[in-house]
Amino acid sequence: MTATRPLSLVTGASAGIGEAFARELAARGHDLVLVARREDRLRALADELQRTHGNSCEVIAADLSDPAAPESLCRALESRGLQVDWLINNAGYGLPGTLVANPWQAHADFVQVMMTAPTELAWRLLPGMHERRYGRVVNVASLAGFVPGTAGHTLYAASKAYLIKLSQSLALENRDAGVHVSALCPGFTWSEFHDVTGTRQKMNAMPGFMWLAADEVARQGIEAVERGKVVHVPGRINRTIKAITEWLPDRLALWLSHRQSGRYRNHHD
Structure with missing residues (x-):
């Protein structure tokens, strides 16, 4: 890695918003560490980005549902002499069904990927950012x-609320060290997410104005964290939904959320 290029680590980089982050950061002159389970996809993306932008792309295949993965990943970085300047905690997925409809191990894996792994990666990588003051x-x-x-998808919203609160706290804790932390909060985004959760048919019935492209979400996320914006909701319609939800009484907001969720979520799987 050259001294003039920031090094960005992107989890869940094999598809969707993670891949979009990798492409946008490469175009902005970043070297990359691409992390996901699907090594073949990562290597194809790394080869493409290196040919197109002349940057360096390291590939580390990792399953973040393994509690040992964050430490192992950081040891791999250290062994390669890599110092991470940008951490994009993007890896994630949806787990269809109610809480009791899934085995506990499925929920434990979900919490590990969605909450524990991003928190541990931040804990392990922030000290280096402090030392470099960036x-x-x-x-x-x-x-x-x-x-x-x-x-349905019982833990999904809970995990995302956790990331928002975590980001707010980390932003306050690290701002004097030259470190910006942001929570990026997209709504419906074109990606493989809904194919994996089996809700693609329902999602295709949603109006087009509800959707954003993954590359636009990534671009806005990069610009938001650079500005030091702690929470960013991309898209006017999404910001409107957030504002209405905050304004409504809790009981009415819960009723409306439940009624509308049937359009894109399987409640009783």
């Missing part, structure tokens, strides 16, 4: 972290 951390949360929880 760093950026983007925790990819969701508009779901602001609206009332719904039946």
Whole structure:
């Protein structure tokens, strides 16, 4: 890695918003560490970005549902002499069904990926950012972290609300060290997410104005953290939903959230 290029680590970089972050950061002159389970996809993306932008792209295949993965990942960085300037905690997925419809191990894996791993990666990488007096951390949360929880995908909104609160605290704790921390909170985004959760057919019935492209979400996330914006909700319609939800009485907001969630979520799987 050259001294003039920031080094960005992107988790969940094999598709969707994570891949979009990798492409946008590479175009802005960053070297990259790409992390995900699917090594073949990571290597194809790394080769493409290196040819296009002349940057360096390291590939580390890791399953963040493994509690040992964050420490192992950071040891791999150290062994390669890599110092992370930007941490993009993007890895995530949805777990369809109610709480009791899934085995406990599925929930434990989900909490590990969505909450524990991003927290541990920040804990392990922030000290180096402090030493260099520069760093950026983007925790990819969701508009779901602001609206009332719904039946089905029980832990998803809860995990995203956690990332928002975590980002707010980290932003305050690290701002005097030259480190900016932001929670990026997109709404509906074109990606593989809904194919994996089995809700693609429902999602295709949603109006087009509700959606943002992954590259636009990533671009706004990068610009927000650079400005020191602690929480960013991309898209006017998403900001409107957030504002309405905050204004409504809790009981009414919960009822509306439950009623509307049937359009894009399977309540009783």
